Amino acid sequence: MPTRLSHLFLRTLRDDPADAEIASHKLLVRAGYIRRQGPGLFAWLPLGLRVKANVERVVREEMAAAGAQEVHFPALLPKEPYEVTGRWEEYGDGIFRLQDRKDADYLLAPTHEEVFTLMVKDLYSSYKDLPLTIYQIQDKYRDEARPRAGLLRGREFTMKDAYSFDATDEGLIASYQAQRDAYERIFARLGLDYVIVQADAGAMGGSRSEEFLHPSPVGEDSFVRSAGGYAANIEAFTTIAPPAIPLEGLPSAEVFDSPNTPTIESLVAFVNAEHPRADGRAWTAADTLKNVVLALTHLDGSRELIAVGLPGDREVDLARIEVAFAPAGVEAATEADFAKNKALVKGYIGPWATTGPVLGETGAARIRYFVDPRVVEGSAWITGANVHEKHALFVTAGRDFVAEGTIECAEVRAGDPAPDGSGPVDIARGIEIGHVFQLGRKYAEALGLKVLDENGKLVTVTMGSYGIGVTRIVAVIAEANHDDKGLIWPSEVAPFDVHVVATGKDDVVFDIAEQLVDGLEAAGADVLYDDRPKVSPGVKFGDAEIIGVPVILIVGKGAAHGLVELWDRRTGERTEVAISDAVDRITMKA
């Protein structure tokens, strides 16, 4: 049966909704695919549901081809499994929690590693049962601090999440590769550009992790890539450390007065004026060591001050630092923090003083100290002397101070060298549409998922988890496929194969249109039929454009002469065809 526009639950809107910023959000609402229900919550209308179902169909087909089996878990789950793995606490405010009538704690699952693991533990106990990959397409819930951009970041969203279970490391690699390959096929079929980037695996506790990013200026993820093929999420980018310098013969550190130089800029100007370099080159911000005091908030709520040292020409990147300290939170230290720690002289902090080390657990400030990878042994810096209006020259790493370790704490810049030697990187924005993880044994260990191997020994299963954001993909496709008139769906996910528009006041056009609709349906096409009487052609054409079915068949003024028009929504091209040829032309195309 064709879908008749006269009865379809749809109202297209002439104005952009006031709360929408990006094209996909505006158009999906205006074209009647979705409606907002609350912050980050959307209802799906008939058109939207069809597109979403098409995305899910592609995912299901490729999951099946990759040997994954579909299951379905509740979105509402008891907290216990999440307590065992620590995620009940780790998620903090990030999940929706609720109680039943007996006050037992539940959550709306943000992701399902725990219960998949437990289900496999319940049913399987032999290596012969593995490998196994199971998946579901299920709504997920996250209490996002700030939902935004319509479907791109919602608090309820549909995700395909797959989990692989293997007895061996080699098995995990194969299972991971099978999902990764499936993802490439899925995105190719959906016509979506993507870049596979190295991701930070730390938070999920795994060994290898890659994200599929769709490059887009509205994306929330920054990633870097080099012409030589390196690509990484900016949080996973690693800095090449320069070679260490032998300490012998290096000049000693010397403290100097530096009145009114609380910033890097003022300091550089001052040393160039008062302590110029012997070699004639001017000092730059990159010669200074900037020490920034941060506060970690650990899972138990305790607060720990730390310091990071990095070249003064770089800003700190808190997101990259978070990776190093996950799951602890990181924020800049407050005035109160400085007030409590007298050894930290704001504006003049350095790792070293004439009285000995200052930063570091054994230093005067008694806080842990980490440095950027560029701060290698033998590198000498201009840095704070821990006395108000005093700095020091030639403070040398490995001699005057020793850091607890190196961490990635500095911003990444376009032009920085890729760690694999493939050249300088540039920085772009992307939308995460898929993520594959080698989880390893973290969850299996915590939940006790073991199988007997061929020697009769119990071994812990190794796992992978693989996500695709289904609702997000609907938005991304809309974002990538529209013009100023409306949506333009790729045929694989379009809500209909063809949109038949009957226009005119003569009953003949409607009779001919009905026959064409029947013919198209008989040939297997999904048809949207604009059968509305007394609606002007302009309105019908406008609705066809905003709805975005790629193939439009206009039955109108030419119908009496045996002609209809084929309208390609993407190119705008209209072709007159004989009524008798119309069905074949369309179904061949589709």
Add this chain to the structure above:
RNA sequence: CGGGGCGUAGCUCAGCUUGGUAGAGCGCUCGCUUUGGGAGCGAGAAGUCGCAGGUUCGAAUCCUGUCGCCCCGACCA
């Protein structure tokens, strides 16, 4: 959580400075006309002006509080 903005009809918004019976366009209903690019005329339905308190003879408008939403940042598999 920090900064900014906004809450008035289904939607997009005006009115608020300077208090005096609630407005427009779109959409919706009915009638007539119109039918290849969001049509015309006429007649309608539709709003606790986010909420609560206060000032006042009188509050959408002024004051206080509060809730919500949007944007930027922070956060975010």
